[in-house]
Every structure is written in C-alpha cells, then in structure tokens.
Amino acid sequence: MPLSFHKMHANGDDFVVVDARNSANPVTSALARRMGDRHRGIGFNQLAVVLDCEDADARLMFWNTDGSTLDVCGSATRGAADRLMRESNSTSITLRTNRGLLTCQRTSNGNISVSMGPPLFGWSDVPLAQEMDTLVLPLDGDPAACSMGNPHCTYFVDDLTSIDIAAIGPTLETHPLFPLRTNVHFVQVIDRKHIRLRIWERWGGIPLGSGSCSCGAAVNGIRRGLLDDTVEVECDGGAVTVQWDGVGSVFLIGPVEAVFSGTIADSLLKD
Template identity: 35%
Template sequence: MLEVTKYHGLGNDFILIDNRSSQTPLVSPEQAIKMCDRHFGIGADGVIFALPGVDNTDYTMRIFNSDGSEPQMCGNGIRCLARFLAELEGGESIGKTYRIHTLAGVISPRIEAQGQVKVDMGTPYLMAQEIPTTLGTPQDKVINQPLSVGGQSWSVTCVSMGNPHCITFVDDVAAIDLESIGPKFEHHPVFPERTNTEFIEVVRPDYLKMRVWERGAGITLACGTGACASVVAGVLTGNCARHCTVELPGGCLTIEWSVVDGRLYMTGPAEKVFTGQY
C-alpha cells in the first residue's frame, strides 16, 4: 500500500506522494492515470512527487497529469507541494521558503498565514521559440496574433512560464464552449508541444476572470501558471495592470508582475483534503 495525501489549490486537486527516498517516482504514468480517475480511482488533476533536491535545492517536484503526461511545472501544484513538505517536516512555519527544482527551473514558494502560499514563479518567456510555437518568427513575441481554431479567428498572445500558454481575451468567459474548443487549441499544429489555453474576460484593469483548458488535464477549476501568463499577456496587450486579482472557477489568485525585477509572484491557498492508502 502507498501512503498518499490529497491537496487542492482552488479546486485544482492533486495526489501528493512522499518520494524523498528516491529520485525515481514511486508511481508510473500508467498508474497515475488510474489514481486520477474520478470514478475508479482517488480522483485528481495530477499526481505530484516530492523527491530529493538537486543542485543545492531543497526538493525536486515532478508531476504526472491525469492523462499520464508530464508537464514542466504547475503553479497550483507547487503551492500544494509546499504545504505538503511543511507537513512532512513536522508542521508549518510561517515565512518558510523552499527552493524546489522543477523541469521549468528553480521555483521558490513561501508559506504564508491562513493557508496561503506565495510563489516566486520566475520570469516569463516571450519569444515564439521559447513557448514553443510556430506563430511568427522564432525570435519574435506573439502578441495579438490571429489564429484560426474551430472555424473561428481568435486573437492570441503566447507566454511560457516554463510551460506553454495561449491566451485570448473575450467579452464573456461564461459563453465559451470550453469542452469543445479547448482540445482544438491544445492540439493545434502551431503548438508542437501542445498548449494550455486561457480565456480571459477583463472586468477591470486590476481584475480578470479566467477559464482554462489545461494541456493533459482538460477543464480544471484553476491554473496558477495560466493566471501568471494571463497577466503577462494582459500587460503586453494593454488589457490589465501588473498587479491583478485573477478570478478562476475555484477562487481567486493574486498575481503581480514586478516592475522591479520582472518576476511573477503568485499568492493563493492550498488546502489538505485527506490522507490515506492506495
């Protein structure tokens, strides 16, 4: 039997596994798919492994999506991981900061009061080849570029937070048929590694509404890297301020794209659901 703990960040839910004794995940991608099944398994958007740190980091994070694919990073997931690590270490210490190695680089979450975690998400990648996307030339930014998806022309801006995001601003996010259009964006040929897609409604310059189709997970209630990428896209297109509340179906995140150091800072909750054996 395997000890597992479930956390969620604004409804984006994960199975957390203490993997500190090995650099190899204790669960295979195929097993992760079964664990994430909401009818025949535990049910989750992904499985997160807390592995030993490398290169002077405290820990390493790996994650398998509910379809078995492995993303570079997950914003809601790393907040959950930070709370999980604090629990493994014997209890939360407000102000404790971790240096966590991910496939998107070193990410630093800090434990805050009242179940909140503030994460230094690093700097965004903006060139087409960094996303990656074949929209535009490799060394150019992709800002308000037309893209035909599902028989409709969309104006899109692309940002990578270590994982690819395609952001489009719409009048009414509730009117988007996400289940239909999401997979068409994800698997569009201009995104060689597939993409996460965010649909954004600007309520005010400092308040955005967001719905997301996540690469490898589909419709989720929240996406931390997506919220960060959306604020970046909003600033680049003149749609929003550098400090925003982003409202997702599962709740709100506070995102700041610092004018001082160019880094993204995300603050939001992570809550424990249960611990059990699988």
C-alpha cells in the same frame, strides 16, 4: 511496499502529492494514469512527486492524468510547499522543478506564494510551430502566447458567458501552431486589477482553476497593456493573485487545502 499519498486542492484545482524522499521514485507513467482515473483510482488534475534534492529542500516531478510529465504546476507546487513548510515548521522553502528553483513562502494570512520564474515569450520557447510575434498570434480572436514552463494561449473576450469552452477548447489545444499542444485561456477584464478566467487545460479539459494558467493569462494581459502589475485572477473555483513587474519572476499567491490522505492498494501498484 505501500505507497502513501495526500489529496489536496487549490480553489478546486485538485492534485495528489506523493512523498518519495529517501526512496526510489515509485511513480511510472502507467501508475500516474491509474492514480489519475477518477472512477478507478484517486483522481486529480496533476500529480506531484516529492524527491530528494541536493541544492534545494526537495525536487518536484509532475504528472498529467494521461501519464505524461510536465515541467511545472503552480497549484501542486503550492500544495507540496504547504506540506513541507508544516513539516519543518518554517515559512519559506525552495523547491527544484524542471522550471528551475522556485522559492515558496507562507504569507501572513496563510496563503502560499511561489516565485514561478520569468515568463518566456520567444516563439520557440512557447513553443510554436514557426517564427512569429507571440503578442498577437495569427488566429481568429488575436490571442497572445507565452510559456510559464508550459505553453499558454490567451484570448481576451468581452463576455465570458458567451464562450462555449468545451466546444472551442479541444480544437485550439491541438491546433497545428502548438506542437506540444497548449493550455487555452479565455479572459474577461473586469478592471485593471481584476480578471475573470476560464480555462481549457492541456490534456485535462475544463478545471476549476490552474496556477500556471492564472500566471500566463495575467502576464499576457499585462503585456497587452490591459492590466496593472498585480492582478486578482478569478477562476471558476476561486481567486488567486498574480504579480509581475514586466521583467522578472511571476509570483503566484493563493490558498491550498488538504482533503484526505491514504495508501494506494497493492492492486493499483501492479503493472
């Protein structure tokens, strides 16, 4: 049976949505790798599969380009929410992910807001390889760590242009301190309400943006006392807003845009 897909992006952070409701999940690790190939497939940073769910409007399953799964993707969650809200002519839906139930709303200016759940700060929640304070890690540059359902490591720097992310990022991603690897953030604080963020994404290299990384970077800045509870996060591809009161759920607010829809060729579907 032909498999339809929808290509979308959030400030250049591109993803693919496959709607598999009312059917068996068609996506395997091998298919996710083929779809994610930018030369021989569709290409994406993440893939979101929309599945039936008994206690929410739908369930989302996420894939990386290497065929591994992840618990959450802020950009793809916003994209799936946008599609489902348009389909149901509503402004609010609830989606289940491995991160839990995420409430999504369309704002008055058309952006999508997602309640991403509370951040986690325990060393075993990130996870780290050994017990330590996640507010200041024992690495050069004194980064902070947290989990948004995936691991994040945040460096605060004076001049973002001086950082060679392509050279530093892979070493930090695979540092022994992070048994499941980590997303790495480099943050320049513009003021208490505004940061400039560049990212080395776990399994993915340097993206134009990332919803969960924007959340993790803002949360670690708020923990450090550097930022207010509402932060504009400016990535290479554009800006999102992150809100966190220091206690409860983190809210991620930003635009999404459809690019094209299509049908995957049978040759790509074959193992």
